[in-house]
Amino acid sequence: MWGIIPAAGQGTRIQPLAFSKELLPVGVRREGGTERPRAVSEYLVERLGLGGATKVCFVISPHKADILRYFGDRVAGVDFAYVVQPRAAGLCDALFRALPLISPDEPVAVGLPDTIWFPEDGLARLPDHRFSFLTFPVDAPQHFDAVVADADGRIREIQVKAPAPSSHWIWGAFKMPGHVFHELHALWLEREREDEYLGTLVNAWMARGGEAWNAPHGTGYVDVGTLHGYREAQRLLGSSEPAG
Template sequence: MWGIIPAAGQGTRIQPLAFSKELLPVGMRVENGAERPRAVSEYLVERLARGGADKVCFVISPHKDDILRYFSDRVDGVDFAFVVQPRPAGLCDAIFRAAPVIPADEPVAVGLPDTIWFPEDALAHLPDDRFSFLTFPVEEPRHFDAVVADPDGRIREIQVKVPNAASKWIWGAFKMPGRIFHELHALWLERGREDEYLGTLVNAWIAAGGEAWNAPLGSGYVDVGTVDGYRQALRLLGALEPVSPRP
């Protein structure tokens, strides 16, 4: 299975930093018997691996070679590929930059590198043959993309940063067959690449007869891309995650 990590954003909400926001130290790990700071994006790599990914594609900007250096060796049995988004053009553009390396006959999962969520193995419970969103309950869904679903789990709409969202469940990652990934890519191209946010593209996909499913398996979710989120992450990790060795 492939994992895609869109990591080309500028991180304006938490700047200035002297490095890519995806390498922001959050928590600790033990390596060769010594404690070392842990980059926030390591949490997503770990969760993708626990979900079944043995290959991860980072989408980076031309100026984020520090991410390439950090993850260039083999980590937790995962091989890395890197593709470049030449200029900021939204989440959809970033995700689909990985299209050339994603086969149609293999599942693919996507997550956001400046987030930390629990449980760590949640992606492993999503099916390989459906387009499914891993969702999390939050107090203020207006800051995120809220997922509105029927009782049977079929998604009706994704509300992108709506002030009065109809759901408190927001998506934090998603998984689909490679075939559907390429169908979504084709739809995005057909719509003139106008979709900056994934939610508007998924709404168009559903309106055209496509199916997407809700997997409300998440228990905790923090966006570390803001100073307040960074504080929340430190509190969450302090309460839930002990320091563990890095294989």
């Protein structure tokens, strides 16, 4: 299974930094009794691996070679590949830069590199055979993409940064079969690449008969891309990470 990490954004909400925002130190990693700072994107790499990914594609901008230097070609049994998004053009454009690597017969998982969420094995709870969103309850869903689902878990709508969303559950990661990834790309091209946000594209795909499912297994979610989120992540990690 492939994991895709869209990491080409400029991180304007938390600048100035002397490095890519995906390398912002948050928490620590303990190795053989030694502690070292842990880059925020390491949490997502770990969660993708727990979810079944053996290969991860970072989508980076031309100015983010520090991510390549940091991770190299392999970490903890996960192989890395890198593709370039020449300019910031939205999440859909970033994700589909990885399309040549993704076989229609292979599942793919996606997360956002400046987020930290729990449980760590959340993606492992999603099936490989259908399009599922791992969702989390938050206090301010208007800042995210709210997921509206029926009683059976079928998603009816993704409300993209709606001022008054009808759900307090937001998506933080997702998994899908490779053929669905290719179907979404074909629809994106048909719609003349007008979708910047994934939610609007998925809504159009569902309107044509596609099915996406809600997986409300998330217990904690923090966007580290703001100073407030960074402080909240430190608090969340302090209460969630095991000692030693």
